[in-house]
Amino acid sequence: MKPTGRDVDPLDRAFGQRVQRHRKERGRTQAELAASLGKTSSWLSQVERGVQPVQRMDLLQQIADELGVSVQQLRPEAGRDSASRAPTAQALSNDLDETRRLLSGHPALGAVLTPPNEDGAPPSLDSLSSDVDDLWELTHAGQLAQVSELAVQLLPLIERAVRVSPGNQQAALNLLLSRAYQALSAAFVRQDEADAAWVAADRAVFAAERSNNPLHVCASVFRMVQAFVRLRSLGQAEHAAQTAIRALEEQRSDSPEALSVLGSLHLSLALVRARAGARTEAKEQISKAREIAAQIGSDRNDFNLEFGPANVEIQAVSTAVDLGDAGEALDIGLGVDAAELSPERQGRLLMDLGRAHAQRRQGGEALECLLRAEVIAPEMIQTHQAARAAIRELVLVAGPSASRELLELADRADALD
Numbered sequence: 001m002k003p004t005g006r007d008v009d010p011l012d013r014a015f016g017q018r019v020q021r022h023r024k025e026r027g028r029t030q031a032e033l034a035a036s037l038g039k040t041s042s043w044l045s046q047v048e049r050g051v052q053p054v055q056r057m058d059l060l061q062q063i064a065d066e067l068g069v070s071v072q073q074l075r076p077e078a079g080r081d082s083a084s085r086a087p088t089a090q091a092l093s094n095d096l097d098e099t100r101r102l103l104s105g106h107p108a109l110g111a112v113l114t115p116p117n118e119d120g121a122p123p124s125l126d127s128l129s130s131d132v133d134d135l136w137e138l139t140h141a142g143q144l145a146q147v148s149e150l151a152v153q154l155l156p157l158i159e160r161a162v163r164v165s166p167g168n169q170q171a172a173l174n175l176l177l178s179r180a181y182q183a184l185s186a187a188f189v190r191q192d193e194a195d196a197a198w199v200a201a202d203r204a205v206f207a208a209e210r211s212n213n214p215l216h217v218c219a220s221v222f223r224m225v226q227a228f229v230r231l232r233s234l235g236q237a238e239h240a241a242q243t244a245i246r247a248l249e250e251q252r253s254d255s256p257e258a259l260s261v262l263g264s265l266h267l268s269l270a271l272v273r274a275r276a277g278a279r280t281e282a283k284e285q286i287s288k289a290r291e292i293a294a295q296i297g298s299d300r301n302d303f304n305l306e307f308g309p310a311n312v313e314i315q316a317v318s319t320a321v322d323l324g325d326a327g328e329a330l331d332i333g334l335g336v337d338a339a340e341l342s343p344e345r346q347g348r349l350l351m352d353l354g355r356a357h358a359q360r361r362q363g364g365e366a367l368e369c370l371l372r373a374e375v376i377a378p379e380m381i382q383t384h385q386a387a388r389a390a391i392r393e394l395v396l397v398a399g400p401s402a403s404r405e406l407l408e409l410a411d412r413a414d415a416l417d
Contacts, residue, residue, distance in 0.1 A: 011075075013050030018074050020048040022067040036066050056414060061192055062385060068231055070195045095144035095379075096188060099151045100196050103184075107155040122161035125172055128154070132176050135183045136304050139190075140342035142377050147187045155180060162207075171211045178207035178216050182304065185223040190344070191383050194230035201227050214251075218244045218261045219303035225268040234276050241269040254295070260302040263292035267307075267315045274322040282323065286316045299340060306345055310338055314345055318352045321386075326359035347377025351387050358390040366394055367406050374409065382413050391415040 023033050034044040037059075046052035054060055057071075064071045122128075131154050138147045158180060162173045181204035188197035204220035221244040228237035248262045270285035289312045299308025313336045320329035333353045338346045354369035370391065374381040381387045392415045395402050410416050 009050065009053065012053045015054065015075050016048040016050040019044075019063060019067070022069055022074070023048075026067065033066060037062060065192070065194065065230065065232055065385075068233065070193075096148045096191055096193060096196070099148040099184060100188075100193065102152055102155060103196060103199050107159045122164060123157055125169060125176075128158055128161065128173070128176050132158075132179050132183070135180060139183045139187045140304070140306075140344055142190065142344055142347070142379050144187055144191060144379060147183070151180070151184055155184075171213075174207045174211035175213055175216060178204045178211060178213075178220060179304075181207060182216075182220055182223050185220075185227060186304070189223075189226045189230055190379065192230060192385070194227050197227035197230065198224065214247075215257055215261050216303065218248060218265065219305065222261065222264050222268055222305065225265070225272070229268075229271055229275060232275075234272050237272045238269065241265050241272065245269070256296050256300060257302045259292050259296050260300055260305055260307040263289045263296070263312070264303075264305040264307045266292065267312065270315060270319050271322075274319045277323075279323050282319050286312065286319055289315070306341055310336055310341060311345060314338060314341075314349045314352075317349060317356070321352050321355045321359070324359065326356040329353070329356040330360075343376050344380070347373045347380045350376065351380055351384065351390075355386060355390045358393050361397060363394050363398055363406075366390065367403070367409070370409060371405065374412075381409075388413050388415040 023030070030044045030048070031041045034041045037044070043052060047054055054063065060071050060075060064074055067074070131150065135147060135150050135154065138144075138150065158173065158177045162170065162177055165173055181200045185197045185200035185204060188194070188200060201220055201224035204223060205217055208216035208220050221240050225237045225241045228234070228240060245262065245265050248258060248265070251258065253259075266285045266289040270282045270289065273282035273285060290309075293307065293309045293312045296308060299306065299310050301307075313332055317329045317333040317336070320326070320332065329352060333349060333356065336349060338349050350369045350373035354366045354373060357363075357366035357369060370381060370387065373387075381391075391406075391410050391413050394406055395410050395416060398406060
């Protein structure tokens, strides 16, 4: 039973008012926003009046994404509510909370306010470099709680080192700072914390520029493009990717490192075009990335981009699924050997194969792929909207005959209303 106007929870009323304000600021009608959420106008009207509570984290995130704001902007109390969610969802929602708070306050403040001679000597370059390498390994492995734990300790140390170390170490320290922020941006994207990913990517760009390393600047722009896509700011994503691509093409460098960045940017632009429904343009970008991967000849991990022939085909699978070309996605994906790539890439391939099977109503094959993806990259299945949508579709198609395995997966992913 829905609450009456008299007993509406004040928090729900405040949430609804924020949704309404942000919707109107963006010039969207209730019908438009409701349709993008897969809901009715009546449901959204009730939400905006506070009559219909919204408690599921994935639905909160979906509304925030559609409005281009963070969940915290809509529900400042969301962090306090996390104890009421299921343990898995709670753990996932809290993995990067401490790092998010660190970014909000900016880890450089302590370094700015503390006199250089009152806090001891900063760690060595080798020590900090090893920690940044560890941060990236944890990010690729999807161990986001450990990413947050290390980042909260590491970022203030590097920020301070940049400010108190000799001039001959500044370039190297700024490069480490950029790499650390790039890792955090990638981690935030994986957890659908798009606004935090944008902040981290912007700081990565700035630090890379101070390090005088233009390729790291472009790699940081790649992270920013990913954040813009998650924010559904496709125009900004396209502009950022195109600007970096033009700059790299003007340099005419054929080094493997430069080609890795250029190819990755073409893949990101393919993602943008696919999300915009531009089929021909998306496939053109995939073709350009294939040509660059063929020049390199093998899968590499320059700038932690994991660019190479196998990664191009993984993105081609994802692009095909986004465009509704399930048969093409399966034809490509079943021939990809991702064994040497990170768990994130392997999990992404399996998730998209599951989505492709779901599009073709091949429930058994779809479930098998999604379960395998969950083993390799559980947070992807539990936080990625596309994965949850595929699971929800499988349950709806199966109806009363849905298997226990499928229902348990849906429960773990919180995929059902």
